[in-house]
Amino acid sequence: MRTFPGTHPIKADTVHLTADTLSVSMTGSITCQGILRHGLGFVELALPDADPQQRRALERAAQYEFELWRGGACLYQSPPLRVHEIRRDSIGALVVTGAPR
Known part of the structure; x- marks a missing residue:
C-alpha cells in the first residue's frame, strides 16, 4: 500500500469515503493522484458521479x-x-481536491 499517491494515477474500482456526515462506498472508474499547485501538494480524487444527495454532502464537507x-x-x-x-471534469466525473490538514 502506498503512503502517498504520487503523480502517477492510481486506478481503482471501489472507494470507501468518509466525509463529515457522509460514509459511502462507490464503485466504477475511480482515479487518484497527487498534484502540485503553486508549490503545494494536493490529492485529486475523481469519482463516478453518484447520488445527488451524496454529492451535496461531500460538497458541504470540510474534511x-x-x-x-x-x-x-x-x-x-x-x-x-x-x-x-x-468540480466536474470534462467527462462529468466528480473531482475532489484536498490536502493534509
Whole structure:
C-alpha cells in the first residue's frame, strides 16, 4: 500500500469515503493522484458521479478521507484531508481536491 499517491494515477474500482456526515462506498472508474499547485501538494480524487444527495454532502464537507480498492486489494489509504475544491471534469466525473490538514 502506498503512503502517498504520487503523480502517477492510481486506478481503482471501489472507494470507501468518509466525509463529515457522509460514509459511502462507490464503485466504477475511480482515479487518484497527487498534484502540485503553486508549490503545494494536493490529492485529486475523481469519482463516478453518484447520488445527488451524496454529492451535496461531500460538497458541504470540510474534511474527508478514503481508501482505494481494486480487485479486493487495498491500494491506498489517505490521511485526513481538508477539502479545497470540488468540480466536474470534462467527462462529468466528480473531482475532489484536498490536502493534509
